Amino acid sequence: MDRITTIGFDADDTLWHNERFFHMTQEHFAGLLAEYTERATLMARLLDAEKRNLARYGYGIKGFMLSMIETAIEVTDGRVPGSVISDILSAGQDMLRHPIELLPHAEESIRALAPSHRLVLITKGDLLDQERKLAQSGLGDLFDAIEIVSEKTPDTYARIFARHGDGAEHALMVGNSLRSDVVAPIMAGAWGVHVPQGLEWEIERADPPRAHPRFRALHHLGELPDLVGWIDGC
Structure with missing residues (x-):
């Protein structure tokens, strides 16, 4: 041999550790969009966006943030409040600062x-x-x-x-x-x-x-x- x-x-x-921070952020994301769509639908749309965007943004937190924003725009038919976009960006920045x-x-x-x-x-x-x-x-x-x-x-x-x-x-x-x-x-x-x-x-x-x-x-x-x-x- x-x-x-x-x-x-x-x-x-x-x-x-890494994936658990993505899951925590996804749960927060689901709460932000709860009045617009069901959690299961939102997570399926987010996964579709992540798959589409891998070739554009690659792997990592920044691509994940952009996919969340894109999904928020889609499920609200473009009516997503600016405060929600700001909260998504803040959640992603928290992930980037999280200690190892x-x-x-x-x-x-x-x-x-x-x-x-x-x-x-x-x-x-x-x-x-x-x-x-x-x-x-x-x-x-x-x-x-x-x-x-x-x-x-x-x-x-x-x-x-x-x-x-x-x-x-x-x-x-x-x-x-x-x-x-x-x-x-x-x-x-x-x-x-x-x-x-x-x-x-x-x-x-x-x-x-x-x-x-x-x-x-x-x-x-x-x-x-x-x-x-x-x-x-x-």
Whole structure:
């Protein structure tokens, strides 16, 4: 079995909390528009707007804010009060200011693996926001490379693992998103390790590739060093 020389880590909801702040803001958004439409309808319209806008705004809080504003305009037939738009902007700005909260075992696992493997942070989203979160996390100096990408595709992983390692066949990617952090790297030839965090964005959902020999699922990041040790020892 090919030894692992490079380990890629997702950031949001793998190393620190993220999705729960989106859910909290969505609930606030639903309250703001409650007199105009039912919550289920509003959330479906918002998800449609997010999907449409990914190609325009990319991933992250700023695109989420713009999608909420667009949805508010749509469901009110253009009659949304300025105070609601102001409240949406304020909620998004609060998200951008929210302090980082590391997930359990994140730092200890990274520190355990850093001496023996190349570690690469591979995340997507707004550049400034991702840089802010990484700086606040205190983990930046533990990574050999940082890659903030617009999308996580098999080609993206192939290029990153060739640039920062010995190719995808000697790489492992760990994250909470099955679509972006597990299926895509496996398609590139790497290992894909799923560490679920409960809340899941619908756009990132995918079926776990349980039958694939390079797929693994962990309960938490604390199990990662032992898994890497097992792979390297085979």
